[in-house]
Amino acid sequence: MTDIAPPLNDRWFYALVVAGIFLNATGLFPPILEPDGALYACIAKIMAQTGDFVNLYAVGRDWLDKPHFPFWVSALSYLIFGINTFAYKFPALLFFMGSAIYTYKFVRLAYSKLTAQLAVLVLLTAFHGVLSNSDVRAEPYLTLLIIGPVYHFYRVFLGDKNDLSKNWLHLLLGSFLTGCALMTKGLFVIVPIGAGLGLHWLLTGNWRELLKPRWYLAVVLSFVFTLPEIYCLYQQFDLQPGKVVFGNTGVSGIRFFFWDSQFGRFFNTGPIKGAGDKFFFLHTLLWAFLPWSLPLYIGVGKALVALVKRQNPLPEYVSLGSSLATFALFSLSGFQLPHYLNIVFPFYAILTAQFLVSLNPVNLRRWTVAQSIIGLLLVVLIVAVLFVVKPAKLGIALSWVIIITLATITLFRQTTMLSLMGRMVGAMLVLAGVLNLFLYPTFMQYEAGLTAARFVNEQPLLAKRPTALYGPGTFGESSWSYEFYAHAPTQYIREDSVLRQMSSHRAVQVFTTNTYADSLEIRGFRVRRVAIFPYFHISQLTADFLNYDTRATTLKPYVLIEVK
Template sequence: MQQTSFEKYYPWFIAAVIASLVPGLFTPLMEPDAALYASIAKQIVLRGDWINLYADGADWLDKPHLPFWLGAASFHLFGMNAFAWKLPAFLCWLAGARYTYLFAKHFYGDAVARPAALIYLCALHAIISANDVRAEPYLTLFLIATSYYLVKEKIVLASLFAAFALMTKGPFVLIPIGGGMLLHWGMTGDWKQLWRPKWYLWLILTFVFTLPELYCLYAQFDAQPDKVVFGRQQVSGIRFFLWDSQFGRFFNTGPIKGKGDPFFFLHTLLWAFLPFSLLLYAAIFVRLRRLRQGTEWISLGAGLLTMLVFSLSRFQLPHYLNILFPYFAVLLAAWLVSLQRTKAVLATQRVVSLIIIVLAAAINVLFRGPGWPIYFAVTALAAFMWYRLRSYEQLVANGAVASIALALFLNIFFYPHLLPYQGGSTTAGWLNRQGITDTVRFYRINSYSFDFIYNGPVQREGNAPLIYTARKGKASLDSVGTVYQTVGVFPSYKVTRLDGKFVNASTRDKSLDTVWVLRLKE
């Protein structure tokens, strides 16, 4: 690919990708994780307590504080809503594109940096995560920024971003950072770097900048050993942060256990990095065969070593891969730029891009959200651009067209009409509009989206004037003769677990559950 060709359309495609993601900032939060994390940040604001984290009405020990601090700060500025929760993560994700560009430019120049940034923004799971916001958009920025400042030898900034990463996910974040640097030094024969004092200063400063997190964990848990956490007392928050939350999960010895498939991330990457995943596999394969060629190995080391650790772990979720997208984007862009015109590579990318365009149109027809025929204009424009972008120099842009078309479908024609079926957020929003703020008790159900959106108090146990429940809970109440008045009835569906019956508009009603708000009578 030639830089002069790519420069012509690069800014426009970057702008189009960002614009296609913006509508997703205004859709409700998905359950469970995004709504749970937003609810934790909500408690920070309501309690005025930035040290202790609470969820489900109890002390919460799982993820570090930084994403919740950022979310709570955004709530103070923009109010308690989904947009305020998503905005700081979205901005961090965009900043991750900037640092992907800077990192690639340092080693390869603009010819690689520009396509790398665009590839990063276009990855499918990046588009999904702009809606379903967890900690990964923050962590992605913090990791690639740390790597960039390390190669620039700006130790204070590298330490600060590394500490931000630690306060977002825990100590494992040192694996992609350190693994990438070690492989780079090893392949360049620059082992003397291990004895340079500045890298040890980096570790020391990183620890110093992480002290706010350690203090909060100590204050909430270590200083109060009588608290019951994970069903037991004497739980150390600091130990959980340093060991159990990361290495305890890896060895499956911590209080939170999981199951794993060693090939999970290998096949997950196939769809998560679309439309560039097949080319990424090829780039990794070629790079492994030609290890002695090139000048940069951080992207290979950070990407593959972390993916290997993930694969050996018992905890495996698709969004874990997002933090590696900057490194994969640089790796792929460098390979594409180094290639001569290759018909097989171009043909592969064009076929994958076309499949995405056609598949989005087919799902649109099947789902039939309000205004669904309008999307055919997007499909027609995407197909026209796909046809025109036929040269090898336009390969990345060809994939970007497919990603933009898909993002517009998801954020305008799909998610806004999918999330009203999420019973918790729909019910809570309706109660708010009715001006109802009585205490609501969850009965045989849990809903973080309800907890986040509802303006009144929510509790899991005890007595309350209102009950929020589903079919099993209502049947249980009926079986013991509970007297109540029905306040509201709403359809419900677990929107993060889609199946064909729900997506198909003609069979959707058969897949729905029901939730109720009941007012108990004395």
């Protein structure tokens, strides 16, 4: 295929890729963020410590919400690296890097080398992708487990007449990765995997592909590879209907996997509900895909206009179909969170890259200037945040900003495609570095469970004692980070009667809120406060918390107490 424009110099491209990987790898350094990340880390910790890879437990009870695959991967990582922050986050980063490789390979099936290079760099620098490699949930895994099957199935569609065995190998690999995706998020992963392929066949006159037996075989194989998940759910829940789950008995884990966790959330009829907004992802994507959101929106708009006018057909419609179908699905859902769209960032990156490559020299210069302004605004914003937050290493943080900014300006002075990509990598390197190396370490001082666990671990008289995590209401604010980082065992206590029985013969070490500690004293327990730890819900930052001068007014005290 003839390049519209020459590709980036390989040395520059690989240098930018290394910088992109590094800016994502800075997310390995901050501790695990509450609440979801710490919860998932604890579930995998229990799995690794007990050797039980069938049952999922959280907060001392059977847990039915997410499928097993990410927990299996995290638990295996714990067995290799030990139970720590790195071991939890590192596999997710590897999966994300794998998604960049698959993105490149997929783009090269239909586009120029330049388009593939740009797509990889866009994917590595999209803001919420970077954020998800610090606040690790299922999305870094799914990013690979979506683009991977699409690549393999597209290879099957293109075919290899010289070696038919490769077609079957790609069908098998695509089905395996689809099975892993199902065991990560559930049934709806079929939409981003299958919708784009279906749209491509329809728009390119290959609709007969929908009738070919090999695709029905792929569906069957995908569910065959999902059988480990079905088995685990059947063993933990369906075989034991007396278990209380979501406040009910007789809950089927298999039904939850196929219906309640997916359609129940979509229609907002399941046990876990949300408040859907049809325009939520339309405005969320504007900041989540920074610094590339504007070229993405314009690129998608131009592709849709061309499609309606039947002009300038795209080399493939898989990216457009998968990204728009998933966007529509999540927009119509009754349960929405900002990170949901991360799983189709590879397709957004492809659409963005395709638009950038199509620019003529004049428009390329204009877009280089416009994107540079966006990058500069991000740098100015992060510097302003530094002065408001006042982290402990403010001087080093400002030096980081100045050095990378000056290096970026020096190296990428021209208005070329290389300069455009280099400037955006530089801007995101500033942003990710400041966020993960300087701001999050400051914020994490207010993750009370983390600081309390570290305090206990460093005290010889406290370190070996088990800790009761007391919460008569619901858990989740800071108990999960304590459970993960504490070296000694922990136990969740909900009822006073249990705590009273435990403390009748010996003092019990308890971690709880100061309000709950006061309530224990009122109800006749003898409480001795060992230490107090300030707490804030860091995943929901506010202006008052960010502001060094008003931060103290936003904090809630947690306490480590001795109860008799």
